[in-house]
Amino acid sequence: MATEKTKPNLRASISFTPEQMAKKAAQEIKTLLEKNPYAVLGLATGSTPIPLYEELIRMHKAHEIDLTKPTYFNLDEYVGLPVEHPESYHSYMDKHFFNHIPGLNRLKVNILDGNAPDKEAECRHFEEKIDAAGGIDLQILGIGENGHIGFSEPGTPFTERTHLVELTESTRQANSRFFDGKIERVPTHALTMGLATIMDARKVILLASGPKKAESTYKAASGEVTEDLPASTLRNHPDVTFYVDRRAASHYPEYVKLFSSPEAVLR
Ligand code: F6R
Numbered sequence: 001m002a003t004e005k006t007k008p009n010l011r012a013s014i015s016f017t018p019e020q021m022a023k024k025a026a027q028e029i030k031t032l033l034e035k036n037p038y039a040v041l042g043l044a045t046g047s048t049p050i051p052l053y054e055e056l057i058r059m060h061k062a063h064e065i066d067l068t069k070p071t072y073f074n075l076d077e078y079v080g081l082p083v084e085h086p087e088s089y090h091s092y093m094d095k096h097f098f099n100h101i102p103g104l105n106r107l108k109v110n111i112l113d114g115n116a117p118d119k120e121a122e123c124r125h126f127e128e129k130i131d132a133a134g135g136i137d138l139q140i141l142g143i144g145e146n147g148h149i150g151f152s153e154p155g156t157p158f159t160e161r162t163h164l165v166e167l168t169e170s171t172r173q174a175n176s177r178f179f180d181g182k183i184e185r186v187p188t189h190a191l192t193m194g195l196a197t198i199m200d201a202r203k204v205i206l207l208a209s210g211p212k213k214a215e216s217t218y219k220a221a222s223g224e225v226t227e228d229l230p231a232s233t234l235r236n237h238p239d240v241t242f243y244v245d246r247r248a249a250s251h252y253p254e255y256v257k258l259f260s261s262p263e264a265v266l267r
Pocket of ligand 1: 043044045046047048049075076141142143144145148149150151
């Protein structure tokens with residue numbers, strides 16, 4: 001019988017390397033695009049999805065998928081960084097994904113404007129654009145060491161939609177590696193999709209690689225569903241897969257047991 005701890009809808013795909021993990025996640029996206037080439041994809045930034053973007057670009061160049069057809073919505077953007085700043089999420093997406101898709105119609109790319117004078121209006125407009133596109137078919141997520149998804153930090157109500165957020169010390173510390181290790185250079189605020197926005201996506205894939213993600217990923221997959229751990233809300237999503245590499249899973253015998261099976265339902 002399904003209980004809070006045994007959601008049959010929560011799939012785990014355990015890989016040995018981040019590259020293998022990326023290939024499996026890319027296959028899920030390919031399957032979606034085969035059914036619906038014009039799907040609406042929700043994208044994440046950070047270190048974790050880079051191998052996934054590389055694999056998707058490889059598939060696009062090999063004509064296995066067509067990345068010019070989907071519409072894209074990004075999870076979040078820093079407040080106050082110029083768009084052309086190398087660490088803005090606009091720059092990240094161009095560098096790791098969009099610049100590698102010749103013929104991409106930029107009107108299909110939606111990234112929050114962290115410099116919009118009226119942040120609330122910007123967030124509302126973003127939600128309206130998602131609605132107008134028919135909702136997100138598949139949302140890609142990373143996970144923070146503190147269990148955040150997007151920039152919805154611990155304590156964020158599950159009901160929140162796209163909003164302005166003050167970043168926690170822990171997130172700014174984690175992201176200071178992109179700002180010469182200097183936390184004071186990391187913006188203090190961001191605009192982010194809310195947890196309710198993410199939960200409205202028809203399909204969610206969460207990627208976690210490396211030992212620093214082991215604890216939050218494990219808690220999200222098997223612990224209490226609580227606003228103290230934003231990613232735990234995914235346990236109530238009808239279609240979510242956790243793609244985890246060996247190092248993000250290695251501390252936990254429960255995960256190790258699943259290594260023999262490439263696709264497994266978390267127990
Ligand atoms: C990125 C985002 C964040 C990251 C998370 C993990 O758009 O919203 O939630 O996914 O902070 O970041 P990395 O992958 O750099 O460890």
